[in-house]
Amino acid sequence: MDTPPIRAAREMLLAHGITPDRCEILQDASTLVLRLTPTLVARVVQDIEGPRQGTEWFARENAVAQHLTTHGAPVIPLHPDLPPGPHEHLGYPMNFWKFVTATGAEPHPEKIGETLGQCHGILRRFEGALPRLAILTESLGVVDTLGQRNLLPADMRDLLRRHLNNTLEALAPVPGQPLHGDAHPGNLLNTTEGLLWTDWEDTFSGPPEWDLASVLWNARFLEKADDAVERILAGYRNSGGSVDNTVLEHCFVARAAVMCAWYPVLYPNPDADRRAKLAQRLEWLRCRPV
Numbered sequence: 001m002d003t004p005p006i007r008a009a010r011e012m013l014l015a016h017g018i019t020p021d022r023c024e025i026l027q028d029a030s031t032l033v034l035r036l037t038p039t040l041v042a043r044v045v046q047d048i049e050g051p052r053q054g055t056e057w058f059a060r061e062n063a064v065a066q067h068l069t070t071h072g073a074p075v076i077p078l079h080p081d082l083p084p085g086p087h088e089h090l091g092y093p094m095n096f097w098k099f100v101t102a103t104g105a106e107p108h109p110e111k112i113g114e115t116l117g118q119c120h121g122i123l124r125r126f127e128g129a130l131p132r133l134a135i136l137t138e139s140l141g142v143v144d145t146l147g148q149r150n151l152l153p154a155d156m157r158d159l160l161r162r163h164l165n166n167t168l169e170a171l172a173p174v175p176g177q178p179l180h181g182d183a184h185p186g187n188l189l190n191t192t193e194g195l196l197w198t199d200w201e202d203t204f205s206g207p208p209e210w211d212l213a214s215v216l217w218n219a220r221f222l223e224k225a226d227d228a229v230e231r232i233l234a235g236y237r238n239s240g241g242s243v244d245n246t247v248l249e250h251c252f253v254a255r256a257a258v259m260c261a262w263y264p265v266l267y268p269n270p271d272a273d274r275r276a277k278l279a280q281r282l283e284w285l286r287c288r289p290v
Contacts, residue, residue, distance in 0.1 A: 002023075004090055004092070005032050005044040005045075005046050005090075005092045005094075006023060006032070006034065006044075007090065008044060008089040008090040008091075008092040008094065009032075009034055009036065009042040009044050009089075009092075009094055010023075010036065011089055011090075012042075012087055012089045012094060013036060013037075013040070013042075013082075013096075015089075016081070016082050016083075018037065018040070018081060018082070019037075020036040020037060021036075021037055021038075022035060022036060022037070022038075023035075023036060024036075026041065029046075029266065029267075030045070030046060030047040030265075030266055031043055031044065031045055031046065031047075031201075032044045032045075032046045035099055037099075038099065039079070039098060039099050040079050040081070040096055040097070040098070040099060041079075041096070041097045041098070041099045042094055042095075042096050042097075043094060043095055043096075043097065044092050044093075044094040045058075045092060045093045045094065046092070048091055048092060048093075054093070055085075055086040055087075055088055055093045057201055058085065058086035058093050058094075058095055058201065059085075059086050060128070060130060060200075060203050061086075061095070061200040061201045061203055062078060062084045062085055062086055062095055063084075063126075063128045064123070064126060064128070064130075064178060064200050064203045065077065065078055065084075065200050066078060066084055067122070067123070067125075067126045067128070068119060068122055068123070068200075071122045071125070072122075073118060073119050073122045073197075074115045074118055074119065074194060074195055074196050074197060075119065075196055075197045075198065075200075076097055076098060076100055076189070076196045076197070076198040077097070077098050078095065078096065078097055078098070079096040079097055079098050080098070082096050097198070100189065100191040100192070100193055100196060101191055101192045101193075102189050102190060102191050103190050103191060103192060104190070105190050106190070107188065107190045107195050108231075109227075109228045109229075109231035109232045109235065110231050110232070110234060110235035110238070111195055111235060112185070112188060112195070112215060112232050112235060113215075113231070113232040113233060113234065113235025113236035113237075113238075113239065113241075114235040114236065114238060114239045115188070115195045115196075115197065115239075116180075116183060116197070116211060116212070116215060116236055116239075116241075117235070117236045117237075117238075117239025117240055117241035118239055119180065119197055120177065120179075120208050120211070120241055121239070121240055121241075123177060123178040123179065124177050124178070126178045128178075130178050130203060130204050130205040131204050131205065132176060132204065132205045132206065133168060133171060133176075133204065133205070133206045134181070134202075134204035134205075135181055135182075135202050135204060135258055136164055136167060136168050136171075136254055136258065137168070139160075139164055139257065139258045139261040139262065140161060140164050140165070142261045142262060142265060143157050143160050143161055143164070143261050145265070146261065146264055146265075149264075151264035151265070151268075152260075152264055156260070156282060159282070159285055159286065159290075160257045160260055160261050160285070162290045163253055163254065163256075163257040163285055163288065163290055164254065164257050164258075164261075166253075166290050167250050167251075167253055167254035167257070170250045171206065171207060171247070171250060171251075171254075174206075174207045174244075174247055175207070176205040176206045176207055177205065177206075177207075177208060178203060178204075178205055179203060179204060179205065179206050179208065179210055179211050180197060180200060180202070180203060180211050180214075181200070181201075181202030181203045181204050181210075181211070181214075182199060182201070182202040182214060183197070183211040183212075183214040183215045184214050184215060184217075184218070185215060185218070187199040188215075207244070207247050207251065208241060208243075209243060209244060209247040209248040209250075209251045210251045210254070210255070212232075212233070212236065212243065212248060212251070213248060213251035213252045213254070213255040214255055215232065216229050216232060216233075216252075217252060217255050217256065217259075219232070220252075221252075221256075221280075221284060222277065222280060253285070253288050256281045256284055256285050257285060259278075259281055260278060260281050260282055260285065263277075263278045
């Protein structure tokens with residue numbers, strides 16, 4: 001039986017002359033990801049009462065994704081048989097993407113850095129307006145929401161606020177450019193068409209070291225995979241990217257604070273692994289000067 005967000009996506013396709021012939025749930029979280037035809041995937045926001053309201057952020061994602069696709073970046077494209085949107089039906093924002101086949105193979109670290117660098121190079125030519133350091137300022141509001149919902153103790157919320165405000169101050173004079181915004185390894189798929197980045201909903205303007213901190217954080221601080229970190233950085237530099245290590249360290253701190261702020265919202269019933277990662281990030285932040 002269709003849930004309301006599934007029905008919204010199916011009806012949107014029918015309104016554009018496309019008949020869904022399946023309903024494969026690829027992800028069931030705050031955002032629902034559905035394969036509805038052999039070539040089409042829908043992403044539907046289920047948490048319509050969550051921190052992000054409306055479709056403005058979806059519009060930014062679509063604009064950035066179109067720019068990247070047009071210029072040959074290694075990204076999953078929006079589906080060509082529908083207007084880019086953003087779309088909204090029955091109160092659910094959504095957009096539609098081309099289905100790609102994942103291989104399951106681990107990507108080479110150098111290729112991770114190389115593809116991110118390719119995206120950054122193309123994004124530097126993006127002319128649309130993007131908010132400056134948006135995920136950091138947005139996360140300050142999320143910290144307030146955690147207090148209203150009793151989802152994180154007051155001392156932890158204060159810790160996150162101090163680190164976020166400190167990083168915002170440190171990064172204020174640093175030049176920025178359009179970014180992915182959430183460039184963790186889960187948003188990079190190894191497919192039969194090559195390594196492709198996806199999920200641009202957090203796109204904003206900031207230093208490119210933010211995206212590097214996002215892709216490197218777990219490898220450096222949870223997995224202690226120093227060799228992989230250096231190979232990713234080498235691939236990034238080989239693609240034309242440059243890295244300011246001081247800015248990167250600020251971004252590592254901010255990335256940990258952002259993840260800690262969003263975890264209770266994105267994962268209200270976390271499993272043991274997610275609880276452990278949240279605890280590790282909070283402990284790591286306690287040890288950082290602020």
